[in-house]
Amino acid sequence: MDHRLLEIVACPVCKGKLAFDKEKQELVCKFDRLAYPIKEGIPVLLEPEARIMTIDEGR
DSSP states (O other): OOHHHHHHOOOTTTOOOOEEETTTTEEEETTTTEEEEEETTEEOOOGGGOEEOOTTTTO
């Protein structure tokens, strides 16, 4: 994931910053506890496509 892209993308729900989870290939919003998938190198920033993170993951 290009770090320049991380500077401009935002969570579509709260407009907050997203963190890159390299292992799971996801962009994570810790505030909303949502993880957006990255498919074929392209972030899918659609709320219906997001995975709800568990309480343990949100820490």
